[in-house]
């Protein structure tokens with residue numbers, strides 16, 4: 001049984017259009033661990049609610065450098081950063 | 091562009107979001123483990139055992155053969171599976187209450203026997219599933235449900251130093267490390283080495299992972315990181331405690 005909701009991403013271009021930041025509200029539990037670890041302080045709480053009805057996160061496209069730290073520290077795999085130039089390996 | 095979540099391939103996507111609380115370190119440890127299973131290409135050979143406690147919430151976490159047992163008994167169950175099927179890569183996944191208190195005899199005996207299995211033990215300093223009571227790993231001065239004024243060592247003793255103990259009672263082929271969810275890459279490296287050690291049948295392999303429990307710690311995100319990164323690592327030093335000497339040729 002695949003939960004369709006977990007698969008729907010909200011995506012925005014970041015890092016001068018060189019990367020796409022995606023948040024999956026169906027996976028985000030609003031824990032805030034990602035916000036604390038962002039070296040650019042690029043993440044704020046979003047209007048979009050997550051799986052438990054708590055705010056998800058949204059990046060400031062000007063500040064986000066697509067470093068993928070938030071993606072790494074998310075216990076729920078709710079963030080996916082895709083660099084358009086490739087190089088998504090850890 | 092159809093963007094998919096970057097979950098490890100070995101995760102069972104149909105059971106996500108998983109059952110752990112917001113900000114729970116179990117999710118990060120199992121993400122590290124999932125990535126290692128993927129990178130080593132061993133998904134079809136892994137048998138995963140989880141314990142009583144919040145670790146049991148992982149009973150449907152991976153697309154691998156999984157068994158759930160009682161406090162610390164996951165260790166002998168995985169030993170049994172390994173003896174019956176040495177071609178399997180077995181992982182006993184448990185909490186600090188299960189592994190160091192209620193079922194500690196199993197850890198001690200498997201380590202002493204040098205059983206060729208991998209144990210991943212999650213240190214979140216409390217009995218999390220039952221509501222945050224004092225565990226063997228509760229730190230001096232730490233407040234829990236059952237130590238409301240902080241753990242007093244005169245009365246409640248000292249915390250358990252698990253990897254130090256396991257390192258002392260194992261043979262030369264054992265691998266022993268303490269990682270942290272706050273050092274994700276290192277944690278992954280330790281888990282990988284612990285599984286490789288089992289694959290090479292060198293000896294007992296043990297990784298303690300410092301983890302987060304915001305629900306019972308009653309911490310927000312900032313304090314959660316601070317607790318695991320500062321307070322816990324002062325009591326529980328990170329690193330490898332025992333690395334087998336690999337013979338050349």
Ligand SMILES: Cc1ncc(C[n+]2csc(CCOP(=O)(O)OP(=O)(O)O)c2C)c(N)n1
Pocket residue numbers: 142143144145161184185186187188189192212214216217218219220225
């Ligand atoms: C023999 C026995 N004693 C007590 C319990 C109740 N119990 C269930 S989970 C748990 C705590 C587990 O704590 P830990 O192993 O640290 O795992 P965590 O939930 O913290 O991940 C306890 C005491 C039990 N199930 N069996």
Ligand code: SF4
Pocket residue numbers: 037038039040041042043059063064065066067068069070071081
């Ligand atoms: S990718 Fe890096 S800079 Fe961008 S939001 Fe995440 S942590 Fe911050």
Ligand code: SF4
Pocket residue numbers: 027028029030031032033034035056057073074075076077078079113
């Ligand atoms: S994206 Fe992940 S780390 Fe960030 S708030 Fe949501 S669940 Fe927590």
Ligand code: SF4
Pocket residue numbers: 109110111112113114115116144214218219302303304305306
């Ligand atoms: S109670 Fe603690 S250990 Fe258990 S799922 Fe919640 S945060 Fe994780």
Ligand SMILES: [Mg+2]
Pocket residue numbers: 143185186187212213214215216217218225
């Ligand atoms: Mg615990």
